[in-house]
Structures are given as C-alpha cells and as structure tokens.
Amino acid sequence: MTANIASPHGNQPGTDVLVIGAGLSGLMAAVHAVQAGARVRLIAEGWGQQLIAPGWISVCDRADDDVIAEVRGYAALHPDHPYAKAGDDAMVHGLEAFQAITAAIGLSYDRRRRDGHNMRLITMLGAIQRVMMAPRGIANSDWTDVTESILLVGLRGWRDFYPELAAGNLRSQGIEARAIRIDLPEPPGPWDRWPTDLARLFDSSAFRAAIIKQVQPHIRGVEKVGFPAVLGLDHHTEALTNLSEQIERLVFEIPTLPPSLPGLRLSNRLRRWLLRRGVRVQIGHPVTRGLVEGDRCVGVEVQALGHVTPFYADHVILATGGLYSGGIQTSETGRVWEPIFDLPTAGPDVPGREGWYYDRLLKERGHPIHRQAGLRVDHDLRPLNAAGEPALANVYATGHMLAGFNPLTDGCAEGIALATAYKAVHTALELDDKNHRGATDTGL
C-alpha cells in the first residue's frame, strides 16, 4: 500500500469524474459522464431524496401552460436561480437525457400532455399536484382528460393507504371518485407490511391474479383504477401492464409514505446500469474531506471499514444534497455550511436561528431556510467562496445543495437536479452539446 503514498493516484485506476452523492443529480451526473466516455467513480453516504420523494419529476409545478416556456421566462428574470445558472439548454437536454436513459433501463417516465402543460396527478390524500413528468404508473393518474369515474383500491389491513378519505377529498373538488378495499391473498404476518414488502408481492403474477379477480367486479363506469404505488419492484413495468390489461382499465399508482417505491426502482436500475459500464459505485461510505492543492481539488478522503482512504480524480461533482441529505449542515448556534470543502452558503447564518422558520409548518411559499441554505455558484456551477469567486477550479455543485430555490414549495426540485447534473458534467468535460451522445445513445 506504500504506492498510494508515493503517488497521488497510487494503484487506483485513474478517475476522470468523481461524483459524490447518489441522489437524482448524482446518479444522472455519473450517467452523463459515462456516456461521454469518462472513467467515473461514484461515492455516497446513502441514497438520495428519491427514496422519500413521491417519485414524480417537478420541473415547474406552478406553470399554468407551457412548462418549459415558464421556466425560460423565470430564469431570464432571476439570474441567481439554479435554472438560470444551468441555462435553458441544460434543462431541456437534461430532461431528454433522463427520459431516454430511464426508457433504456425499462422505467418509462411520461409527460402525457402533448401541449407541454403540467399533468394533474392524484395524491394519497386526494389532492391534485401539477407535475410535468412522472413514472408511467403515476403519470397514468393524470385526470386532465378523464370523463368517467376514478376507482381507488385500498388493501385491507394496510396502514399506509386510506382510499375512502382520498376519494372523499377528490369528490369535494368535483372529481368523480370512489373507493373499495380488497383483501390481500397472503395471510397477515406478525408485523406490518412495508411498501417494499407489498411491492415484492406484486412482482408475482399469481398474487396479481388474486388482486385482479377482486377488482374486476367494481369497474363498471370506471375509467381509471388507482393503487398505492407498490405495484412491483423488480418487475414493475410488467406488473403495471398486466394489471391494466386484465382489469381492462388504465391502472395508475398513487405515491404513499416513504420509502418511495418509484425512487427505489430508479435507484436500483441506474446503479445496475452504471456498474455494468465499469463505474465504481460505493454507497454507504461518507466522504469526510476534500483534498485541495492550490485552486484544485485533487481528491477526497472517504471513511470506510474503519479507516480513511483517499480517492483521486480530475473533476469532482458535488451532489451531496441539501438540508435533508447532509450536503448542507446546520447547527444550534445558527451556522449553515457545506461540510466536505467547508464552503460558505448563501445563509442565513443568523445567531440563534432567528427567521429560519415561520410559525406554521405549512406556511404559504415555505420557510426562508430552504431558499438560503445552499451554495452560491458561478455560471459553470462552481461553488463560490466568501469573496464571491469560484472556490475551486474543478468542483461543480448540483441539485438540492444549490441556493435560490425551495425544494419543498417551488415545485422544481427534480428539474433542477436534472438540469444541473447535465450542465456540471458538460462543463467539466468541456463537451459540446451537439457532440454529446447522451441525449440519443443510451443503448444497454
């Protein structure tokens, strides 16, 4: 192991792009880098927010008509917003590349609306969320052009889905909906079922057959049939197609409490895709420190198996997430910071944390902390130091860790993740958009 000390790169294979973080932006950054022919390593402490998020792709939820046009208009007026930093092209190409890669790995993400408007999707409480793109099962819930009734199917004895309440709230909004409960063919065990347990059951065609038999008598006058989003894990697409065909109605999924099956399916398949292309994927290993020489990051230290190991790379994509994932830390004294490179954030460094939160959790437009607790970056997505200059020449930040938007209220978290992942990799590798194969060639 002395070779490691003698040479910065030691006996590790060379790494062109090191991605830190396995959320949506980290995984997609690794995909873009692979597609550009780079040697890629991905290190993450854990999976990202896709495991707690509903699973759809919010690009600009508040847009009343053309979503992309709304984003372009907004970015033009707000130069500090991550969409403006990433640029219009990165947003469009990032979305297209995501749609292409997910189709290639067998998980279709649909837009459904030909006019570029947001879909109107149904939540487990019966609210309507306007979203541009979603996994096919969730996108199928779009009720924009629904003329008949919607049927919601609950699973008797399962604690995480209450179809009667959802149907009641839908009817209160003028949407024709009703609810039924069906029995699970499997006898109940001593413990509650998690979404993942149910998803594995739905992977089995015999299990699905028993479900279908119970739903069929209720479909008269029904246009769509909704289930909690547990329709399969490894064989989700097959399960969705099979249910739709046998019930003879469009079947949709409704996101439930975490863990999120749509997020888990995506994580599993993207990881497998990366591994097959020789990407070294290390999940469960926290990066503790950046190794900096002059104005460049030459590598990072990783804590694993009881010791600290350095990993070296030419470019670093910092995709460690925001307040939830640990990419941005907060302290009781009011400090807000990025821990790996000790980068400053846009704030709010307020003694005593005054003004971080309003008095009500569901305050309209959200709490100030979310918009400010993130990194400020230049137009290459390089984090800025306290003086407002790029802190490091070869470190690029993406996704939730960027300042200037509220991921919980602004309805653009996934759009920003995809746009900035695309932009960061293309800037780092100095790729010309036209030469990049990512948007079209996603072959397995």
Next chain:
Amino acid sequence: MTPTAVDVLVVGGGATGAAAAYDLARRGVRVLLVEQSDLSTGTSGRYHGLLHSGGRYAVGDPGTAAECITENRILRHIAPFAIEDTGGLFVATPDDPADHPARWVDACRAAGIDIDALTPAQARAQEPALTPHITAAYRVPDAACDSFDLVHGFVEAMRALCAHSTLCGDLLAYHRVIRLVTNDNSVVGAEVENVRTGDRQVIHAACVLNAAGPWAGMVAGLSGITVKVKLDRGTMVAMNTRWVNTIINRLRPADDGDIIVPVGTVAVLGTTSVTTNRPGDHHVENWEVSKILGEADAVIPGIRQGRALRAWAGVRPLYEPPDIDHGDTSGHGVQRRFAVIDHRVRDQLGGLVTVVGGKLTTCRLMAEEAVNVVCDQLGVDTPCTTAAEPLPLPAFRQQYHRLDHRLRKLEHGQLPGQLICECELVTRPQIEAAIAGYGDHPVALDDLRRDLRLGMGPCQSGFCSVRAAGILHEVKEHSNLKVTRALKDFVDERFRGVKPLLWGHQLRQLYLDELIYRRTLGLDRLIAPTPEERLDS
C-alpha cells in the same frame, strides 16, 4: 350525571387541585373537581419531572427546602408508582462561585436534607457523561416524578373512596368556571361552562377551593377580589435519549439551565425564567433553547450536539403578597413558598379559599393546608391523613401509558393490530378504542395524542398523523373535509413544539415531515389558510 350541589368545588385539575380533592374525600367531604381542559394540562403537565430534595432551594429559600425534603419522603411513600428513584447529584464547575458549596452544605444540613460528599471521580463513576472539570459533587435524595401518573393517582384514589360511600367525588373535565355565585358576602357556588358545547350549569357548593395555578388570579377575580400571581414562564427541552440516569443539578445560586432530569426514555433539560402576563403563555424562544443547551453542555460536554426532540414551556404561578416588592424581575429570585389565602379573613368573603405558589413536590402539603382552611369554614374537624396511607395503584398503569410497557407488550405479541405510531408504539385497536371512548363527541387528533402519546416520538407525527386521520375518517365517519382540517390542525400543533429545535437532525426530520405533508399528501393544497394564518409570520 354531574351533581349540582356539593360541599366543596375544587377549581383546577393540576397536582394541587387533585391532591386537595383526594384530601377532602378522605375527610368525608363531598367534593367535585372542575378542570377547564384535561387533567394535568397546565403547569403540572408542563413540568420537568424533578421531585426536589430541596437542595435547589436550601440557600435562597430555606422554608421551601425544608418542605421539599419532607414531602419528597411522603410522596415516595404514598405514590411510588409515579416516582423513579434516580437519586440526584449537585455538581459545581470551575465557572461557578467557589464559595457557594460551603454555604450550600450548611443550608442543606439546616433544612434536614441528607447529602453525601463525593469526589469528582466518584461522581463520574456514577455518571460518566459528566465533565471531568468538576470542582465539587454531592449526592442528594432527588427523584424523577411523572406528574401525569401522580395527578391521575390522586383522582383515581378520590374516585375509589367515593365509590364505596355516599360521597360524590368526581372530576368534571373540559369545564371552565365563568362565574362565582355569591350570596351575602359569601361564595355559594360557581357557574361552569362546557368548553366544547358551550352548555352552562350552576354548581352549588358550601366552599370553593381555588387551585387554578396560573389562572388563580382570574378565578379569584370573578368575585371582584385581587390575588396577585406572578406568572413566570420556564422552558424545558427533551433530548432523545437518557443522557444520565441520575438527576444532575448545578451547584450554584439558582439560575437558567440548572437541571437535567432523566424521565422515561428521555432527558429533560431545564429551565428558564421569563415574566409573562398570560397564564397560557407556552411559547418558547430560540435563545431560551440555546441558553439551556449551553448550560447543560458545561456539565455534560457534547449534549449540545445531541438530538433535541421537543421544547415546551410551563407557567409557574409564583405568589407575591401584595405588600412585598422584590424588585427582582427574574422568577428565580422569588421565593417558592406557597400561600393559602382565607378570603373570609382577608377580604371578608366567605366560601372561597385560594392556594397559590409552591412546587409540584409540595402539592400534597399545599392541599393539606388549603383543605384545613376549607374544613375550618365548613366546621369539619377531621384531620388530614393523606401523608400516611399509600394511594391505590391507578388502573391506567395497565394501559401502557409508558413506552417501556408498550414495548414489553409488543415484544410478547400482546399489542395486536397495525402499528400506527411507530415511535410511541400506538396500535390501531388502541386508536379505535380511544375514539369510541368519546362517544358522540367530536374527536381531534390532539385528543388521541394526549390519550395515547400518538405523534410524540422522534418523528413528531410525520407518519402517524395521516394514518390516524384515515382511521378517524373510517371509524368516526367525520366528513373528509373535517378530517383533513383536523390533520392540518394537528400538524400545526406538533410544529409548535419543535420549531425552537430546528437544526441538525431535528431539522432533517422536519424536512421529511414537511415533504410528506406538502408533496406526497398535498395537504396544503386541500386546506386554504385562514385570513389570520395568512398574516402570521
């Protein structure tokens, strides 16, 4: 059926009122206890859980110190089910006044408090989390006390006594006293209002005992007389684990952030002292949390980086005789001695006695002295016997009020049904039973929280609230809009307790909760904010 005529109407279902009602029942007096909310929801329920040895008051308030140690021994004897004998330590750090320990030792001896001097090494052997920089340490007979258990113990004991006799001892919860009925310079009863239905009724009583704590001034004021209660708000912070197994007191003159109390599965840090003018002022300011954590960190290094679950505040009703002006604005300086005011003597108004001030530790003594005055007015000469005989073990102890009980049941397969609140181990059958217990009355999710501890664990209702709302909709057949509104109200109520603690892990937890409510559920899209809510910041 609520009786409309009793001997004594006790106002206030906190520790003092409950102990007084029990005391009266033991003396054969017909009593009714009226409480504006639920039992122990005022100061008694917003308490840190420290059964004082008296050490904390030995130097500044020797009278209270002596009362504390006496009552400490009595409560251990009569209510062992409510007490965990953790023992206590007083520890001094280099930042504390060097001359204080010697004075404190003398004062403890004078008050009759048993103290043992420990070396710093002995103290750290007992509590390894303590700072290595201890300059002095003493062991005292402090204990942890569950005020909820204690108050219920008094009330159940009162009911048990009355079940075997013609006494009518009962509790009237969710009823507020809105008028004192007077007749010829004497209070002869009170008009009470059901806070849920608005129904009113008059209850005739030969005497009214005002044990309303922070509201005592308002209750006395209904008869036009003045009782000056100094309202002093104190904040407490619950950490998510038991950092210590012994109560830790700072050995210095009483100040903010002096105590650390292991209670159940958590450690409670307390307290601050801020003058307020509202009996229901339960807000917590960030500086109070920082102050408490900073002080605790001086004694237990690293606790400041621990995970704080919830912060809450209680209002101490400190009594100031009208003729004394302390000039000290901090509540720490006001004596904690209680007062029993015989309004027949002080205000020439018969039939009304007020008890105010004091400590939870001295609640039985306060009740005894107040009841003595009441009995004097009634012409009853039966002596107080509450110190002698242990309270019967309350029935609610079998209802898994405590997390460890629930866990034991769960591990032995005795908590069947879906686990709805995973933090506090609340099952669907328990929720259904609690809902059924309200009969035709409406049920709020916060009622279920108080009954079952739903949503009080680390996730602060992120997962269980929507499940409980779904069950409420199914079982109770409340409309979908009503249930959705109840869910939103519950979310807001839970947020109040964690808002001062949002950094690090707890901020991440609230991020998850907010993500569930806003994105996965779309709760904010279903319930429009009220005009007042729009204005609030």
